[in-house]
Amino acid sequence: MLSIVVLISGGGSNLRALLEASTDAEFPARIVAVGSDTDAPGLAYAEQFGVPSFTVVPTAFADRASWGDELLTQVEQWSPDLVVCAGFMRILPPRFVRALSPNLINTHPALLPAFPGAHAVRDALATGVTETGVTVHIVDEGVDTGPVLVQQAVPVLPGDSEHDLHERIKTVERELLVQAVLDIANTHLTLTDHLKSNATPGS
The missing domain is CATH 3.40.50.170 (Formyl transferase, N-terminal domain)
Structure with a gap:
């Protein structure tokens, strides 16, 4: 457990x-x-x-x-x-x-590395992308720069407000986080392997 x-x-x-x-x-x-x-x-x-x-x-x-x-x-x-x-x-x-680390994970309302930081949904809309999404990643010492575990896309619809888009993202975010935790618990996702695969050669 x-x-x-x-x-x-x-x-x-x-x-x-x-x-x-x-x-x-x-x-x-x-x-x-x-x-x-x-x-x-x-x-x-x-x-x-x-x-x-x-x-x-x-x-x-x-x-x-x-x-x-x-x-x-x-x-x-x-x-x-x-x-x-x-x-x-x-x-x-x-x-x-x-x-x-690496047993420290975070959710983020964008498809990292796109739109890191606290205003990811607003930034996505301002850029005019047609798709954003959700990322679950390992936390490192940067800002939303840790190894990605799972991602899921969310379309940006015509006329989307920041609130509307964020609410749709949150729905996906909840499901993706629960699934990620389930996969970690069942060892389908191995955090140490993701950390190694994202390590800089020679580091």
Whole structure:
């Protein structure tokens, strides 16, 4: 059974999808804790499903590294097999990433490497592409630059607003994340292999 800590910053729709999937006795993963960097509305889902939660607010610390160290302490006390950033909107400090990699994954609302960063949907619309999508990737020390695990395309429709497109992306994102976790739990996706295949020769 794969044990997971999920990190969120907002409404927690991806978290809810994982929690609902894990209620199935046949699903080979369980969420052991939910963490946030703010008083996120999505923490209500953790309470609803009886999952412990914790909050580590960056403004309570002298610098980002100190915040990251405390976040890591909170995560590691649960000894998770996997940490999932599901709408977690802060760049994680290098020490945090190094401690957990490659068992640290993120979802992103674009087909990386296209449109990294916090405004991926807006950027896709501004560029005029006819297709964007969702990526689940391993977190590295860059911004949305880690090895890609799975992707799924989402068409950009004529007249799409940022909200409309993002809502369609979120629907796909929830399904893709649940499937990725299932595949990791069943070893159909091997994180260490993806890390090796994306390594720079000689590194």
